[in-house]
Amino acid sequence: MTRKPVHLALYDTWADWETGHATAHLALAGFEVRTATPGGRPVTSMGGLHARPDLALEELRPEDSSLLILPGATAWDEGDDLVPVARTARAFLDAGVPVAAICGATAGLAREGLLDDRAHTSAAVPYLAATGYAGAGRYVEADAVTDGPLVTAGPTEPVAFAREILRLLGAYDDKAVDAWYRLFHHSDPAAYAEWMEAVSR
Numbered sequence: 001m002t003r004k005p006v007h008l009a010l011y012d013t014w015a016d017w018e019t020g021h022a023t024a025h026l027a028l029a030g031f032e033v034r035t036a037t038p039g040g041r042p043v044t045s046m047g048g049l050h051a052r053p054d055l056a057l058e059e060l061r062p063e064d065s066s067l068l069i070l071p072g073a074t075a076w077d078e079g080d081d082l083v084p085v086a087r088t089a090r091a092f093l094d095a096g097v098p099v100a101a102i103c104g105a106t107a108g109l110a111r112e113g114l115l116d117d118r119a120h121t122s123a124a125v126p127y128l129a130a131t132g133y134a135g136a137g138r139y140v141e142a143d144a145v146t147d148g149p150l151v152t153a154g155p156t157e158p159v160a161f162a163r164e165i166l167r168l169l170g171a172y173d174d175k176a177v178d179a180w181y182r183l184f185h186h187s188d189p190a191a192y193a194e195w196m197e198a199v200s201r
Contacts, residue, residue: 005033006034008033009085010071011082014072015046015155019161022069023069025166035054035055057088062094062096068088068100070109072105085108093150103122110133121154143157146168163185166180175194179198182194183195
């Protein structure tokens with residue numbers, strides 16, 4: 001079966017550490033991972049990594065994608081430059097195509113009204129409350145939360161974020177994802193053999 005690509009949105013100051021588990025293991029599962037930036041411009045991460053995108057964010061269509069991943073970035077809280085990224089997330093969710101947002105990207109979605117009616121999490125309750133959004137009653141104290149086509153997580157939970165993405169896209173079966181999470185999150189040595197057995201089937 002041909003899978004549609006996964007798209008990783010990048011923008012200046014994106015948080016390098018937040019999406020690596022997800023993109024690496026999606027690629028190992030057979031998904032093409034493509035990067036998209038506002039205007040198709042090269043961008044620089046929080047850690048100083050330079051990225052040249054595969055396409056401009058404005059060219060991205062939900063029907064051509066399996067998932068849109070939004071990493072955190074200081075830029076989410078420093079003005080309106082990333083409002084178009086949040087609007088792209090709205091277009092994806094309106095089309096029923098999944099979106100996964102972590103850290104500051106959750107605040108961008110909150111400002112766009114996309115968390116008002118969906119269970120979600122983030123860095124902390126006060127962080128999202130500062131956006132003035134109407135979804136505080138749907139906040140969940142958890143490492144990562146999936147509600148329909150939306151995955152959210154806080155900045156300290158890149159492994160849980162990836163776990164929810166792998167499950168949502170059916171990249172691996174539940175047994176494999178469970179072993180993977182125990183290996184990468186809990187450093188459980190027994191999980192390595194289970195993970196290898198599960199992915200070799």
